[in-house]
Amino acid sequence: MTSNLWNLKFLISRQKGDGPTKFQEFSLEIDPNEYVLDAVERVWAFQDRSLVFRHACHHSVCGACGMRVNGVEKLSCITRIRDITTNGSTVKVEPLRNFPVISDLSVDMGAMYARLESVGAKQILSLSIAPVSEDVYPAKNGKSEFSRLVDCIECGLCISACPVAATDADYLGPAPLAAAQLNGLADNPKTVLELVDSAEGVWRCHSAYECTAVCPSNVQPAWRIMDLRKQVIGQRIKNFFGK
Ligand code: SF4
Numbered sequence: 001m002t003s004n005l006w007n008l009k010f011l012i013s014r015q016k017g018d019g020p021t022k023f024q025e026f027s028l029e030i031d032p033n034e035y036v037l038d039a040v041e042r043v044w045a046f047q048d049r050s051l052v053f054r055h056a057c058h059h060s061v062c063g064a065c066g067m068r069v070n071g072v073e074k075l076s077c078i079t080r081i082r083d084i085t086t087n088g089s090t091v092k093v094e095p096l097r098n099f100p101v102i103s104d105l106s107v108d109m110g111a112m113y114a115r116l117e118s119v120g121a122k123q124i125l126s127l128s129i130a131p132v133s134e135d136v137y138p139a140k141n142g143k144s145e146f147s148r149l150v151d152c153i154e155c156g157l158c159i160s161a162c163p164v165a166a167t168d169a170d171y172l173g174p175a176p177l178a179a180a181q182l183n184g185l186a187d188n189p190k191t192v193l194e195l196v197d198s199a200e201g202v203w204r205c206h207s208a209y210e211c212t213a214v215c216p217s218n219v220q221p222a223w224r225i226m227d228l229r230k231q232v233i234g235q236r237i238k239n240f241f242g243k
Pocket residue numbers: 151152153154155156157158159174175178211214215216217218219220221
């Protein structure tokens with residue numbers, strides 16, 4: 001009887017903080033209808049308990065499991081093995097780029113969260129804050145004070161794929177600029193306009209569209225950045241005429 005399992009090698013990036021990166025090879029027999037995150041979990045469970053990675057929901061909602069799989073940014077929980085490789089092959093798994101590595105496949109996304117906050121996409125910082133409701137936080141102009149970028153799961157894939165973020169650590173980045181576009185400049189404090197209408201803001205984008213290509217949530221950050229440019233120019237004209 002032939003087995004439906006595939007024999008694969010997983011080359012997984014191992015790094016602690018600023019230390020050197022090395023790749024460690026793990027062999028697995030795995031059903032190709034499973035997902036890359038299943039393989040990583042199996043390595044952790046049965047071969048190396050020191051492997052560090054992030055995950056939570058397992059169904060593309062929490063945004064925690066972003067990794068580079070064979071060089072491409074993916075949510076590992078929805079990346080089916082048969083879609084990215086063939087039986088007998090090697091799968092390379094690395095942490096997202098353009099974020100500091102904490103350990104192995106886990107990265108520090110603090111800068112992205114802070115930038116989302118700086119453009120008005122408020123993060124819920126404390127569990128002591130009461131559950132968001134219209135009674136507690138009434139909507140202003142139809143938007144809750146805690147409204148987030150629609151559909152964005154804050155996975156960071158767009159920032160990892162962005163060629164500008166790779167060369168400029170101060171660039172606001174696709175997800176925060178997309179959040180600014182969604183919230184609109186007119187409703188936001190002047191500081192948001194200053195942030196996005198700057199050398200590290202909307203004008204720094206090179207229109208590579210890599211962010212849109214990898215976004216698992218159809219946020220279309222590149223399109224939003226182009227639209228935000230129009231909003232910025234419109235706001236400049238209004239400011240010029242004192243409106
Ligand atoms: S815009 Fe898309 S790729 Fe970027 S953080 Fe949000 S969901 Fe992830």
